Amino acid sequence: MKKIISILLILTQTSILFADTLTFNNGVTIEGKLVKYDEDYLIFKVDEESMKDIPNEAVIYIKGVIVDENQVVFNNKFVKNVTENNIIVANPAEERRNKTIKTILMLGCVGVGTAAVLMVLLVSSMLAGPGAW
Numbered sequence: 001m002k003k004i005i006s007i008l009l010i011l012t013q014t015s016i017l018f019a020d021t022l023t024f025n026n027g028v029t030i031e032g033k034l035v036k037y038d039e040d041y042l043i044f045k046v047d048e049e050s051m052k053d054i055p056n057e058a059v060i061y062i063k064g065v066i067v068d069e070n071q072v073v074f075n076n077k078f079v080k081n082v083t084e085n086n087i088i089v090a091n092p093a094e095e096r097r098n099k100t101i102k103t104i105l106m107l108g109c110v111g112v113g114t115a116a117v118l119m120v121l122l123v124s125s126m127l128a129g130p131g132a133w
Contacts, residue, residue, distance in 0.1 A: 020044070023080045025093065028053055034082050035071055037090045042079060045071045 020034045022044050030053050032046040041062060046054070047070065058078035065073060076092035083089065 020082055020084045020089065022074070022082050024055055024058060024078055025080050026055060026078075028055060030054060034084070034090060035067075037082070038076075039095075040076055041065075041073050042076060042082065042090060042092070043067055043071050043073050044082070 019031045021029050021031055022034075022042075023029045030044075030046055030050040032044050032050060035043040035045050041060060043065070045068070051070075051072075054072060055078065058074045060073050060075045062073055067073060076095075079090075080093045081088050081091045
């Protein structure tokens with residue numbers, strides 16, 4: 001009987017070790033298991049107890065995405081990160097930040113390029129004299 005209890009305790013502890021933690025942007029965390037991670041959404045399996053802590057605005061329905069019992073689809077814009085044993089395995093917040101920085105840099109380059117072309121046109125019209133264009 002003691003062996004059975006010992007084995008059950010070990011199995012229980014092992015399942016806790018492999019639990020993932022999902023942290024929302026508002027600081028709320030839930031325990032579960034990351035099932036799928038996509039650019040726009042993630043699927044997370046949660047237990048009944050964690051269901052009450054889920055922010056309603058973070059839950060989405062995506063046509064064609066099939067989920068099993070206790071699996072929830074979350075919009076990544078509400079998710080800060082997902083960790084497994086304190087190691088980040090999904091980081092939508094960081095990916096959004098990187099995407100924004102790339103967009104700003106790209107728009108900055110376009111602006112600088114446009115300014116350079118306008119400067120060349122202005123200088124060449126000044127050098128050519130009045131009525132040259």
